[in-house]
Amino acid sequence: MRFEEYRAHDAVGLAGLVARREVSAAELLEAAVARMAEVNPRINAITLDLTERARGEAPASGPLAGVPFLLKDLGANLKGTVTSGGSKLFAHAVAEADSATTRLYKQAGLNIFGKTNTPEFGLWPVTESEHLGVCRNPWDLGRTPGGSSGGAAAAVAAGIVPAAHASDGGGSIRTPAACCGLFGMKPSRGRVSFAPQGEGWAGASIQHAVTRSVRDSAALLDAVCQPQPGDPYFLAPPERPYLEEVGREPCALRIGFTTAALQSAELDPECRDAVLDAAKLCEDLGHTVEEVNVPGDFPAMQAAAGLVIAASVAANLAAEAERRGRPVEPGEVEVLTAASARRGEGVAAPDYVRAIQTLHAFGRAVAALFETYDVLLLSTLGRPAIPIGWIFEDRRLIAERIFAFMPNTQPFNNTGQPAMTVPLAWSGSGLPVGVQFVGRMGKEAGLFRLAGQLERARPWFDRTPAL
Structure with missing residues (x-):
């Protein structure tokens, strides 16, 4: 199968070719592997090659049977393979069993042939770890693909796969999708199980995917939105498959928009203009x-979330030290990760509880807006994809630069609401600019309907990087 033909289809389209026997799962895998060999040395998106395993395990059934797929090297275990979390500390941590999400991906027929790059423990909105190396944006190799699902987004944008697993604890689906010109949906808290590992960052972290098409995102969410026994969060199941929602016209929505940078001073003018343009488009659509x-x-939300994340890092390192019977040594994790752990070790239990209460209060405050509006429209990022290394150039400015880059994503991890980034704009230099839409808790269906409408009104599928 020629690359041009392979790239012309999304995952649902490729699965249709396999179902009609116009192409085999083996042919699809070889097309993906050939593209990986061609471009991955330049972008470092895939850090664990599982091609031989995939050749021996090509799925024969499921709604996405035969579609090549990639797992993020964080949050989803694949039995018999390493999940490093982007860290030297877990460079040899071989999973004894599949995560629930991985099992459901397999049941859907996806053919997993590799794992993608991520920063250490998913802590950063860029993908530049010491263990896995720098991941580069296919639109501009000097810029970041975002993080922490940067490898996933780079692989999809580069045409290696039409969709890839991702996760989002503070923007880690939406940030890389916006940087790489992709669609990225962060589902509601509780929509996708983290079993058996447990919840990330007090429930802020959510698993799903980055995709080129809206319908792929819907189909993948249909595959994995199955609650598991003992899940700490519960949502009513969707009324109908999300894939069916994509083609349904949304009712006339009441959309509130803002050009604010919620956790920083202001937006880059091109991001601001993208919001205003999207608002006009939505108005034109009725x-x-x-x-x-x-x-x-x-x-207060930002401070509380930072405390929860630091405590979580400290707890994870302590658990690993206890498991192996010796402390984590200097050099086994990055300097900034170790600093976060030290901060977390100093968090008292009452302070942790108060931080959780602060996050819950924040969620209630934001929810008041959605008593009036169906959807909130705002910029995904504070600026288009930033140069590699920019965040870490001056350690005194790290926090300021993080939130200058991603001022608008973390709030909706902490409210638990679904939020999606849609590639509706491009910068003057040709970089993608994502626009974010936030829905009411549990209302992914409405966002998928709106996303499908936007995709039809302003298609982006054929807009791909020269790489």
């Missing part, structure tokens, strides 16, 4: 669009 102020104590 929706009511009004400018709003987003409620909530953002500095």
Whole structure:
């Protein structure tokens, strides 16, 4: 199968070719592997090659049977393979069993042939770990693909796969999707199980995917949105498959928009203009669009989330030290990760509880906006994809630069609401600019309907990097 033909289809389309016996699963895999060999040395998106395993395990059934697929090297275990989390500490941590999500991907027929790059423990909005190396953006090799699902987004944008597994604890699906010109849906808290590993960052982290098409995102969410016994969060199942929602016209929505940078001073002008353009597009499509102020104590939320993340890092390192019977040594994790762990070790139990209460109060404040509006529209990022290394150039400015880059994603991890980034704009230099839409808790269906409408009105599937 020629690359041009392979890339012309999304995952649902490729599965259709296999089902009609127009192409075999083996042919699809070889097309993906050939593309990986051609471009991965330049972008370092795939860090664990499982081609031989995939050749021997090509799935024969399922709605996505035979479609090549990649797992992020964080959050989803594949039996018999390493899940390093982007860290030297877990460079030899071989999984004894599949995660629930991995098992469901297999049941859907996806053919997993590799794992993708991620920063250490998913802590950063860029993908530049010491263990797995720098991942580069296919649109501009000097810029980041975002993080922490940067490898997944780079692999999809480069045409290695039409979709890839990702996860999002503070923007880690939406940030790389926006950087790489992809569609990225962060589902509601509780929609996708983290079994058996347990919840990440007090429930802020959510698993799903980055995709080129809206319908692929819907089909993948249909495959994995199955609650597992003992899950700490519960959502009512969707009324119908999400894949069916993509083709349904949304009702006239009341959309509130803002050009604010919620956790930083201001947006880059091109990001601001993308929001205003998207607001006009939505209005042209028949929706009511009004400018709003987003409620909530953002500095308090940011401080509380930082405390929870630091405590989580400390707990994970302590658990590993206990498992192996010796402490984590200097050099086994990155310097900034070790600093985060030290901060987490100093978090008292009452302070942790108060941080959780602060996050819950923030969620209630933001929810008030959705008593009036169906959807919130705002920029995904504060600026287009940043140069590699920019965040870490001056350690005194790391926090400031992180939130200058990603001021608008973390809030909706902490509210638990579904949020999607849609590639509706490009910068003057040709970089993708994502626009974010946030829905009510548990209402992914409405976002998929809106996303399908936007995709039809302003198609992006054929807009790909020269790489």
